[in-house]
Amino acid sequence: MLKALRSFAKTVPLLITAFILAVAVWIMAVTSSDPSIEKTYPSAVPVEIIGQSSDLVITSEIPENISLTLRAPTSIWTSLTSQKVPVRAIMDLSGLGEGEYTVPIQIQIGIRPVEVRSYSPRSAGVQLQTLETRTFDIRVINQGSVAVGFQSNPAHLSETSVMVSGAKSYVGLVSEVRAVVKLTDAKTDIDQTITLQAVDANGSVVKDVSLSPEKITVTQKVVERGGYRNVVVKVVTNGQPASGFRLSSIPVYPPTVTVYSADPALIDALPGYIETNAIDLTKKTDSFDEEIGLNLPAGVQVIDSASVVVRVEIMPIISSQSIPDVLVEAIGLNAPLLAEILPDKVDIIVSGPLNILESLDLTTLRVILDLSDRQAGTYTLEPEYSLNVPEIKIESISPTTFKVTIK
Numbered sequence: 001m002l003k004a005l006r007s008f009a010k011t012v013p014l015l016i017t018a019f020i021l022a023v024a025v026w027i028m029a030v031t032s033s034d035p036s037i038e039k040t041y042p043s044a045v046p047v048e049i050i051g052q053s054s055d056l057v058i059t060s061e062i063p064e065n066i067s068l069t070l071r072a073p074t075s076i077w078t079s080l081t082s083q084k085v086p087v088r089a090i091m092d093l094s095g096l097g098e099g100e101y102t103v104p105i106q107i108q109i110g111i112r113p114v115e116v117r118s119y120s121p122r123s124a125g126v127q128l129q130t131l132e133t134r135t136f137d138i139r140v141i142n143q144g145s146v147a148v149g150f151q152s153n154p155a156h157l158s159e160t161s162v163m164v165s166g167a168k169s170y171v172g173l174v175s176e177v178r179a180v181v182k183l184t185d186a187k188t189d190i191d192q193t194i195t196l197q198a199v200d201a202n203g204s205v206v207k208d209v210s211l212s213p214e215k216i217t218v219t220q221k222v223v224e225r226g227g228y229r230n231v232v233v234k235v236v237t238n239g240q241p242a243s244g245f246r247l248s249s250i251p252v253y254p255p256t257v258t259v260y261s262a263d264p265a266l267i268d269a270l271p272g273y274i275e276t277n278a279i280d281l282t283k284k285t286d287s288f289d290e291e292i293g294l295n296l297p298a299g300v301q302v303i304d305s306a307s308v309v310v311r312v313e314i315m316p317i318i319s320s321q322s323i324p325d326v327l328v329e330a331i332g333l334n335a336p337l338l339a340e341i342l343p344d345k346v347d348i349i350v351s352g353p354l355n356i357l358e359s360l361d362l363t364t365l366r367v368i369l370d371l372s373d374r375q376a377g378t379y380t381l382e383p384e385y386s387l388n389v390p391e392i393k394i395e396s397i398s399p400t401t402f403k404v405t406i407k
Contacts, residue, residue, distance in 0.1 A: 034073040034074055034075050035073065035074060036071055036072060036073050036074075037071070037072065037073075037074055037077055038069065038070070038071040038117055039069065039070070039077075040067065040068065040069050040070075041067075041068040041069070041070055041080065041087065042081055043087075044064075044065035044066070044067065045065055045066050045067075045068055045087055045088070045089045045107075046064060046065045046089065047062060047063050047064060047065060047066060047089045047090075047091060047105060047124075048088060048089065048090050048091070049062070049091050049093060050090055050091070050092050050093070050094070051092045051093045051094030051095070051096075052093045052128075053093070053096070053097070053128075054131075055130060055131050056096075056097070056098060056128045056129065056130060056131060057128070057129055057130075057131045057166060057167045058126060058127065058128060059127045059128070059129050059167045059169070059170070059208070060100075060125055060126055060127035062091070062124055062126065063105075063121055063124050065089070066089045066105060066119050066120060066121060067119065067120055068087070068089075068107065068116070068118075068119040069116075069117045069118045069119065070109075070114055070115065070116060070117060071114070071115040071117050072113065072114040072115065073113070076111060076113070076114060079111055080109075080111070080114070085109065085110045085111040086108070086109075086110040087107075087108075087109050087110070088107070088108040088109075089105050089106070089107060089119075090105070090106045090107075090108060091103045091104075091105055091106075091124065091126070092106065093126065093128070096126075096128060097128065098128050098129055098130050099127075099128060100125065100126070100127045100128075101125070101126045101127075101128070102123050102124070102125055102126075103123060103124060103125075103126050104122065104123045105119070105121065105122055105123055105124065107119060129167035129168050129169060130167070130168045131165065131166070131167070131168075132165070132166065132167070132168040132171045132172075133163055133164065133165040133171070134163070134164050134171055134174070135161050135162070135163050135164075136161065136162055136164055136174065136176060136177040136198075137160060137161050137176075137177075138157060138159065138160055138161060138162055138177050138178070138179050138196065138216065139176050139177065139178050139179070140155045140157070140178075140179050140181055140218065141178050141179065141180045141181065142181050142183050143180050143181065143182045143183060143184065144182060144183045144184030144185070145183055145184070146183050146185070146186045146187070146222050147185045147186060147187045147230075147258065148228070148258050148303045148304070150186070150187055150222050150223065150224055150228070150230075151222070151223060151224075152183060152186070152190070152220050152221065152222050152223075153220060153221035153222075153223065154220070155179075155181060155190075155218050155219070155220045156218070156219045156220065157179065157216055157217075157218055158216045158217040158218075159213055159216045162177050162196055162211050162212065162213060162216075163211070163212045164177065164198055164209050164210070164211055165209065165210050165211075165212070166208055166209035166210060167208065170206060170207075170208050170209050171209055173200045173206045174198045174199070174200065174206050174209065175199060175200050175201045176198075176199060177196050177197065177198050177199075177211065178196065178197045178199060179194040179196055179197075179216060179218055180194065180197065181194060181218050181220065183220075186222050187222060187230060188222055189219065189220065189221055189222050190218065190219060190220035190221075190222060191217070191218075191219050192217070192218050193215055193216075193217055193218075194215060194216055194217070194218050195214060195215050196211050196213070196214060196215065196216065198211060227260055227261055227262065227263075227264045227267060228258060228259070228260050228267065228303075229258070229259055229260075229267045229268075229270060230256055230257070230258050231256065231257060231258075231259055231270055231272055231273050231274050232255065232256055232272060232273040232274075233252045233254070233255055233256065233257060233273065233274055233276065233294070233308050234273040234274065234275045234276070235250050235252050235275075235276050235279065235292075235310055236275045236276050236277065236278045236279070236295070237250070237278060237279045237280075237281050237312075238278045238279075238280055238281070238282075239280050239281045239282030239283070239284075240281060240282065240283075241281055241283065241284045241285065241314050242283040242284060242285045242355070243354075243355060243358075244316060244317055244353060244354040244355025244356075244358060245284070245285050245314055245315065245316055245317060245355065246314070246315055246316075246317050247281060247312070247313070247314060248287075248313035248314065248315040249311075249313040250310060250311070250312055250313065251310070251311050251313075252276070252308050252309070252310050252311075253308060253309050253311075254308060257274065257294070257302050257303070257304075257308070258302070258303040258304075259274065259296070259300050259301065259302055259303070260300070260301055260302075260303055261299050261300045261301070262299070263299055266297065266299050266300055267300065270297070270300070274294050274295070274296065274302075275294070275295045276292045276293070276294055276295065276308060276310065277292050277293045277294070277295055279292055279310060279312065281312070281314075284312070284314050285314060286314055287311070287312060287313045287314050287315075288312050288314075289309060289310070289311050289312070290309070290310050290312065291307050291308070291309050291310075292307060292308060292309075292310055293306060293307045294306055294307065294308065316353030316354065316355060316356075317353065317354040317355075318351060318352065318353060318354070319351065319352070319353075319354040319357055320349060320350065320351040320357075320395060321349070321350055321351075321357050321360075322347070322348075322349050323347070323348050323349075323350060323362060323365065324347045325345045325346075325347070326345060326346055326347070326348055326362075326365050326366065326367050327344065327345055327365075327366050327367070328341050328343070328344050328345065328346055328366070328367045328369060328402070329366045329367070329368055329369070329388075330368075330369050330370075330371045330404070331368055331369070331370055331371065331372075332370045332371045332372030332373070332374070333371050333372075333374065333406065337374075337375075337376060337406055337407070338406070338407055339371055339374075339404055339405065339406050339407075340404070340405040340406075340407070341369065341402050341403075341404050342402065342403045342404075342405075343399065343402070346367055346397050346398060346399065347397070347398045348367065348394050348395075348396065348397045348398075349394075349395045349396045349397075350387065350392045350393060350394055350395060351392070351393050351395050352389075352391050352392040352393055353391060356389070356391050356392060357392070360389065360392070364388070365387065365388065365389065366387070366388045367386075367387060367394070367397065368386050368387065368388055369381075369402065369404075370386075371404065371406070374404075374406055375406065376406050376407060377405075377406055378403070378404070378405045378406075379403070379404045379405075379406070380401060380402070380403055380404075381401070381402050381403075381404050382400055382401050382402075
């Protein structure tokens with residue numbers, strides 16, 4: 001028995017050597033078919049924070065991500081680059097209280113074998129402060145003022161207080177929370193959604209604090225003051241445009257004005273509008289602008305300017321007319337070609353400005369056929385046609401087909 005044990009003991013080194021050689025051969029075979037590659041991980045790895053106490057906040061800058069160099073077999077790199085395998089960079093704040101720390105960044109990779117060759121940064125400075133929450137009443141700040149002759153009633157807030165949360169040192173800077181309401185030239189009720197602002201004693205916005213709610217709705221009544229009134233401007237005209245023309249539109253700027261009187265009864269007696277002095281339209285044929293004064297009752301005055309600008313739009317009256325036996329002429333033929341057109345007269349219905357139609361000399365009216373690029377021959381055509389009076393448009397023509405002989 002002892003002899004057998006001695007014989008086995010002599011073979012142990014040989015067995016170990018053979019095992020080592022087998023493993024080495026296996027490793028060489030594996031690495032030759034799936035060689036390891038060292039390179040930079042293609043995506044930035046975001047830094048995750050774990051273990052942070054719920055009553056602490058981070059007040060220092062934390063790196064958003066890290067760069068990472070790995071060594072792994074080619075087959076592993078395929079899984080890594082397809083991002084099917086999680087690669088994480090973790091900062092563990094477990095057990096840390098208020099203060100400043102240097103926390104290492106840990107790398108976790110969900111596949112093997114992978115060797116982490118290098119990464120940057122390897123750690124980061126962390127400052128932790130106690131989380132504080134305080135409640136503030138919301139102060140309304142009016143920016144600008146309502147239009148002259150109006151006044152605003154006290155604002156109504158959807159919320160009257162707000163919770164400010166953040167690091168103790170930042171919350172301590174907050175002096176008040178404001179809702180800034182824009183009133184500039186307002187003539188109607190205010191209804192605005194306002195983003196709240198936490199400010200310090202100097203009125204500067206305090207950053208790195210959160211507000212709940214962040215926004216509120218502010219409503220505010222805007223009413224006319226006694227002795228003031230906002231009224232419409234009514235344009236007054238006399239005369240008529242020239243024959244064949246019409247008044248198309250007559251806009252005025254500004255369309256409303258604010259009037260004032262020391263006697264509120266005079267303002268209350270107004271019909272809701274103020275008339276302009278009369279604008280003369282007699283025999284006008286073109287549009288024009290005119291600055292015109294306002295016809296104000298005694299004891300009433302206009303805030304700002306006592307005149308307005310009126311745009312008078314004068315347009316021709318469009319009408320239509322049926323005209324028989326209008327001569328047809330050809331254009332576009334190269335000399336010495338001549339055209340014989342049958343029929344040589346047509347009946348047409350035309351439309352255009354009434355003043356042109358009324359003054360039209362029918363003896364000179366012609367329907368023009370364009371025969372450009374036509375050569376000698378006989379054609380049955382539905383050619384393009386027009387009148388020798390550019391302002392007049394042909395609405396219909398009879399007949400529409402012509403027999404044209406070009407010689």
